[in-house]
Amino acid sequence: MNLKVGIIGLPNVGKSTLFKALTRQKVDISNYPFCTIDPNTGIVKVPDNRLLKIAEVIKPEKVTPSVIEFVDIAGLVKNAHKGEGLGNQFLSYVREVNAICEVVRIFSDEKVSHVEGNPDPKRDIEIIKTELIMKDLETIENHLIKLKKQSRAGDKNAEKSAQILEKMRETLNDGTMLNDIEIGESKELIKELGLLTAKPMIYVFNADKSALNIEKKSSPNTIYLNLQLECEMSDLNDEEKEELGLPHSKLPELIKMCYKALGLITFFSIAKGKETRAWPIKKGTFVPQAGGIIHSDFEEKFIKAEVINWEKLIQSGSWNNAREKGLIRIEGKNYIVQDGDVIEFKI
Template identity: 40%
Template sequence: MPPKKVVQETKVQWGRPGNNLKAGIVGMPNVGKSTFFQAITKSVLGNPANYPYATIEPEEAKVAVPDERFDYLTELYKPVRIVPAFLTVIDIAGLTKGAHTGAGLGNSFLSNVRAVDAIFQMVRAFDDAEIVHVEGDVNPVRDLSIILEELLIKDAEFVTKHLEGLKKITSRGANTLEMKMKKEEQATTERVLEHLTVTKQPIRKGNWTNKEIEFINTLLLLTAKPVIYLVNMSERDYLRQKNKYLPKIKAWIDENSPGDILIPVSVAFEERLTRMPEEEAQEECKRLNTKSMLPKIIITGYNALKLINYFTVGPEEVRAWTIRDGTKAPQAAGVIHTDFEKAFVCGEIMHYDDLVEYKSENACRSAGKYMTKGKDYVMVSGDVAHWKAGKR
């Protein structure tokens, strides 16, 4: 008898389900968050200023996700209208020590963080006597530790209250299926609380089963959200690719949040580029032998949310549609219109790479690369789809 094939279980994704997910810019006051928000969104939203809490209410904007595949398709089809994929970015008020007690704008800050799905955490790694630091001096490792501590404490407070509620239910002692499920939830909640208060690492860094992750996702914990660390350096340090704080920041991430991504950036440089016409900005980057980090940051945020896109194409419109990785064909069609999901028949799908190789849809058909997919088909990033739906 041949050995049984081992089917590897697909890991459940962190976070709430859905395609309209958001990334929030988080950090201490006066680290460059609002200026970065203006640069990445190419807008005048936000309120960059040299004093704490210049940003109070969160600002929100969509940024186009750079994608060479989308650019190629628009060249190939030359449509009347083009719509790229977008990432929603939110500028959140600065956090200070004691935020979990309501210090500064603590309560507002933490509720705004709870409302986003991924975090761009900006840390200041530049010295400037004219830009005040809420803690008195520039110390990125201290700032990182403050924010992590505040998020861990707030999560622990929330989990403690949830655990108290579960204990009241399970103490009744009824031997029912529902009670068994509540006892399992209680055991998971106790493990979560121990991870937050004893291990003192973000929840996303724990070793959890799929069933546990599904339950933890319902809690919307702050430390379950993916984090991309943005190290804001001076333009001089960015251009010479050297900064005295970077090794210490990297060591802190490796110890406290291993595996998370660190991206050095100069917000001052990015802001200067956004004030130039695009061609002039490109020439400036060429002159300085450097490049903007904004495209990388946007793509990294998009990927951190486990988002992918598929395309619909034609002479009228080329559009990138955002879906969660692992989405099946009917749900992907439903992003366009809910009726497409409810009355789904099939999808006619070719892949971007095949379209590039064969140059046209007809050539893809002839080569057998244009295929009909049913309800169980799992979408792949770069699929080009035409949907068929019945009448409802």
């Protein structure tokens, strides 16, 4: 499953502060056997109002949200691709994740040193970008040597792959990351080589109060947060926050952005009324494979699925009412699961 988001950035920009803020809430790992257990990895619940609304109708014993994983990756410095700092170890961590969340420091605080002297968001983004690009170029060069050899020995596939890689090399040499271009025919190679700049990216600008007025410039993959404040607030419940006059946390927004960047959508299961649960799946997943995430039997012994959009279920007031109104559809193995489907698998 593509659930891993790597937090990267220069040293002392607020990566661990973000990680702490996100992972302070304890999650019962036994519910999520597919997640990694590792000290730098934290499991984070994905906020979803639909799940709560479905639970109000189904009244299950248990409600389980979907989760994604965040990995706190040690700071990257200039020339990491040549082995500076933690260098290549850092870059191999990045290879493991499915999306990247880059923390960019805007806040200035003389007590917190900056590896380049002072924060400069534009330059700092450029440093990280260059490192990722250099690493991809190195990976591509190495693979090209191998492919050229195979191609000389008459391997037509290798020749084709080499051409695709050469095109990618050109893009990178122009200073463009691979996530900025149409992937198309490069998809397989990007996956095989684990190219870093092809991973979806979210930028978190860590701003303090004085810098938060630049918020207006937000875009779908950019968010401005005050991570220090977020971290302090993550200890408090809603009442305490209200008493202290603190703002709403923007972490839920960030988590949802990351979920989207991972290419995930959500379906819900109700387990005959016992447990209402949200499940992450890749867009375009067929219904038996979606069932396979819950239990391998649901995929292997799949007969059919009962499906209803979450909103229709809520409007009906109960599963039985929805059935009586004929709103529950029967879908076969070629059905592609849609975001917001509530599904009962029949085996």
